[in-house]
Amino acid sequence: MLVFGTRPEAIKMAPLYFALKNCPDEFETVLCVTAQHRQMLDQVLKVFGIVPDIDLNLMKPGQDLFDVTAAVLTGMRSVFNEHQPDAVLVHGDTTTSLATAMAGFYAGVPVGHVEAGLRTHDLTAPFPEEFNRQVTGKVARWHFAPTAVSQQNLLDERIPAAQISVTGNTVIDALMWVLGRIDADAGRRAELSNFIDARLPFDWRSERFLLITGHRRENFGDGFLQICEALKELARGYPEVHFVYPVHLNPNVQGPVNSLLEGLNNVHLIDPLDYEPFVYLLKHSHIVLTDSGGIQEEAPSLGKPVLVMRDVTERPEAVDAGTVRLVGADRGRIVSNVAELLDNEDSYKSMARAHNPYGDGKACARIIDVLRSF
Numbered sequence: 209m210l211v212f213g214t215r216p217e218a219i220k221m222a223p224l225y226f227a228l229k230n231c232p233d234e235f236e237t238v239l240c241v242t243a244q245h246r247q248m249l250d251q252v253l254k255v256f257g258i259v260p261d262i263d264l265n266l267m268k269p270g271q272d273l274f275d276v277t278a279a280v281l282t283g284m285r286s287v288f289n290e291h292q293p294d295a296v297l298v299h300g301d302t303t304t305s306l307a308t309a310m311a312g313f314y315a316g317v318p319v320g321h322v323e324a325g326l327r328t329h330d331l332t333a334p335f336p337e338e339f340n341r342q343v344t345g346k347v348a349r350w351h352f353a354p355t356a357v358s359q360q361n362l363l364d365e366r367i368p369a370a371q372i373s374v375t376g377n378t379v380i381d382a383l384m385w386v387l388g389r390i391d392a393d394a395g396r397r398a399e400l401s402n403f404i405d406a407r408l409p410f411d412w413r414s415e416r417f418l419l420i421t422g423h424r425r426e427n428f429g430d431g432f433l434q435i436c437e438a439l440k441e442l443a444r445g446y447p448e449v450h451f452v453y454p455v456h457l458n459p460n461v462q463g464p465v466n467s468l469l470e471g472l473n474n475v476h477l478i479d480p481l482d483y484e485p486f487v488y489l490l491k492h493s494h495i496v497l498t499d500s501g502g503i504q505e506e507a508p509s510l511g512k513p514v515l516v517m518r519d520v521t522e523r524p525e526a527v528d529a530g531t532v533r534l535v536g537a538d539r540g541r542i543v544s545n546v547a548e549l550l551d552n553e554d555s556y557k558s559m560a561r562a563h564n565p566y567g568d569g570k571a572c573a574r575i576i577d578v579l580r581s582f
């Protein structure tokens with residue numbers, strides 16, 4: 209059984225879902241979604257053409273971490289009672305993953321942790337994700353670590369080596385699948401272009417633009433104010449550059465972003481994009497400014513420089529390779545780093561190198577090999 213509830217989990221679990229479904233003689237695959245994020249989860253399910261077998265549909269207005277954790281925990285009790293899975297697979301660091309892993313532990317269902325071993329070693333950053341993944345790691349029977357760094361983090365926590373496999377990150381499987389589908393189909397490319405044209409009033413194929421995303425809980429409040437002030441300063445200082453920001457639906461993000469950034473001609477606030485147009489836009493972008501985890505993994509494989517609006521990252525691989533840089537949610541650092549990349553071609557070139565520290569597109573096959581031997 210696969211269980212997930214948010215957009216990034218759905219993107220990263222979709223290829224695994226299909227890979228398991230492709231082995232019907234070996235695995236009966238059941239998908240349960242919690243719909244911790246209803247709308248953005250559904251966008252991804254639609255792109256991949258996935259219909260869940262079970263939908264807990266637990267998103268409620270104004271829910272907090274207590275509500276989500278409790279609802280997933282009790283929801284999964286019923287699901288496990290009814291379906292009696294032999295194993296449950298969860299992903300990364302969401303509240304859905306934490307509570308499902310706990311439910312698996314209580315119910316005696318072995319847990320497989322996909323994207324295991326990412327660590328900042330600071331329980332407060334990112335919050336609550338670092339806590340979620342550490343606790344999920346305590347419970348897991350199989351740890352599917354994307355890189356040697358994440359494997360070492362688990363070994364340092366005295367997880368037995370035999371329970372850890374280095375698989376690569378399934379996000380690269382998803383990215384390659386989506387890009388392959390776009391590359392193979394001129395009609396699809398035309399459709400995507402029309403879709404983006406309808407949302408952006410400039411020629412995104414030829415003009416320079418930054419692609420921006422931000423939604424981390426620890427940036428709510430002052431962090432988002434600083435991010436917006438930085439964007440405002442950059443938009444005024446570089447009127448020929450465009451700033452494209454698909455704004456996360458969380459009200460803590462929508463509030464400051466909409467009020468502080470409206471009315472600037474070269475700042476384009478749009479709704480969150482479906483995965484396919486997002487990836488297509490990422491491919492055409494000049495610089496990426498983000499606090500997202502998944503985008504730190506995808507952008508390097510497309511050769512895009514990434515400035516991460518966080519102070520720590522659990523993904524040191526691309527930072528060490530020099531294609532991702534941490535700039536914090538800090539107005540001055542965001543402005544100076546973006547300005548350097550826009551003004552200095554050598555700096556830009558040194559960060560704009562395509563490389564793939566996070567996977568080769570075969571992570572799902574490796575995960576399935578491990579599950580086969582169970």
Ligand SMILES: CC(=O)N[C@@H]1[C@@H](OP(=O)(O)OP(=O)(O)OC[C@H]2O[C@@H](n3ccc(=O)[nH]c3=O)[C@H](O)[C@@H]2O)O[C@H](CO)[C@@H](O)[C@@H]1O
Nearest residue numbers: 216217299300301334337454480481482483486500501502
């Ligand atoms: C602390 C941390 O790093 N945690 C991560 C967190 O997720 P995140 O930070 O990566 O979350 P987001 O930024 O929401 O999603 C990103 C994905 O969404 C796509 N995208 C983006 C904008 C848009 O308009 N349309 C889109 O389609 C984009 O290409 C990308 O694939 O949870 C995951 C699950 O366990 C973990 O992997 C994970 O460590």
